[in-house]
Amino acid sequence: MSRLFMxxxxxxxxxxxINEASTWTKLGRKALIVTGKHSAKANGSLDDVIKALDLNEIPYIIFDKVEENPSVETIMDAVAFAKDEKVEFVVAIGGGSPLDASKSIALMLKHLDWDASNLFVANEDDSHLPLCLIPTTCGTGSEVTGVSVLTRHDLRTKQSISYKIFADIALLDAKYLISLSPKNLKNTAMDAFCHLVESYINSGASVYSRNICMEGFNSFRQILAVLKDERKADMKDYFTLLRTSTYAGMAIAQAGTTIPHGLSYAFTYRLGVEHGKACGYFLAGYLKMACKKWTCNTPEISNQIYDDFKASDEFKTLGEYEVNRILNAAGIKDIPEFEELFIKLCGDVNESESLDTVLNDTVDAVFNNKAKLAMVPFELTREDLVEIAYNMKIEGE
Structure with missing residues (x-):
């Protein structure tokens, strides 16, 4: 059965x-602005939000303490800050960290009798304050997903809350990307690419979500030269970058992420590797495993694709054909070229004495996560996960 919920x-x-201020300022009579400490001020997005609120005579308060990979403790600090202010809606500005954080904050402000543990114990009440999300990076697609990923210091990893919290409105203006550092731009674009791949090679994918992915791959191909520093970005490119991320967010909102994201969380927490880079580190290994094991035995893989595969002498399996087809749609020749692209965009992961320990621990965590394994459209053994996890380490030797 195919489905789409957006x-x-x-x-x-x-x-x-500014131009749509009359739309989003109707969400309530007082706003809580959620953002980080610096970027929203630097790129002009915070000024735009304040101007729009002032023009529409909507009072506001600002919580600007969201850190990268926001913690549960930060969520509770924001709730304590806002609980007596009678805010009626939340406006979040920034990358995935403020946007993800705002979803948990909006949920908890509707349930002031809850404590932090309630974030990870789902019940039927997912009511929350209205949300307006404004992305200023091009990676997470959080503006169109229901996901809120938080750092759990008690578990020494990252974890999604047990609720799907979607925004009411998302506002996309690519001018906020201009001030991003090249490193941040490339890492977040890698995150978006991982979203596209993981939601395509996914047991929860549908004909709709895969079509969204193909649009995302096409957009990624259009800005690949910018990411590779072969030409400078213009405003059209920045909108394409932002749109690629939003397509990817729409896709994972339907299907979710799989093994690369599952392996990345402890990698980020324990080694300090940026999120997009951490996901990309495991993507080639996942693609190689899909080539070997993915039978594509779902109604969403069209007869035309199967017929094209049978007519080709280049690929041994349908999985290999499909993997190369989606890479080609993104402007990437094959998996080795993706591995080279990853190093060019994100750099290698520095070797350390703890790398093997972290890789083994995160393999164990993912192998014991039956919900995450169920999202993979082929069976994985622990040995398979080790092969995926160690792929880039072995390739780099």
Whole structure:
């Protein structure tokens, strides 16, 4: 059965925060602005939000203490900050960290009698304050997903909360990407690419989500030269980068992420590897495993694709054919070229005495996560996970 659920109203365009102010400021009579310490001020997005609120005579308070990979403790600090302020909606500005954090904050502000443990114990009440999300990076697609990933210091990893919290409105203006550092731009674009691949090679994928992925791969191909420093970005490129991320967010909202993301969380927490880079580190290994094991035995793999595979002498398995087809759609020749692209965009992961320990621990964690394994459209043994996890380490030797 194919399905599509995308409740977020998305507005894209230059100066969209101001131009659509009459739409999103109707979410409530007082706003809580959630953001990080620096980037929203530097790229002008915070000024735009404040201007729009002032023009529409909506009072606001600002919580600007969201760190990278926001913690549960930060969520509870924000709730304590806002609980007596009678805020009626939340506006979040930034990359995935403020956007993800805002979903948990909006949930907890609706349930002031809850403690932090409630974030990870689902019940039927997922009510939350209305949300307006404004992305200023091009990676997570959090503006159109229901996911809120938080750092759990008690478990020494990252974990999604047990609720799907979608925004009411997402506002996309690519001018906020201009001030991103090249490193941040490339790492977040790698995250978006991982979202596209993981939601395509996924047991929860549908004909709709895979078509969204193909649009995302096409967008990624259009900005690949920018990411590889072969030409400078113009405003059209920045909108393409942002749109690629949003397509990817729409895709994972339908299907979710799989093994590369599952392996990445402890990698980020324990080794300090940036999220997009951590996911990309495991992607080639996942693609290689898909080539060997993915039978593509689902209704969403069309007869035309199967017929094209049978007519080709180049590929041994349908999985290998499909993997190369989606890579080609993104402008990438094959898996070795992706491995080279990963190193060019994100750099290698520095070897350390703890790398093997972290890789083994994260393999164990993912292998024991039956929900994550169920999202993979082929069976994986622990040995398979080891092969995926160690792929880039072995390739680099």
């Amino acid at each position: 409740p977020v109203k998305v507005y894209e365009g230059e100066d969209v925060v």
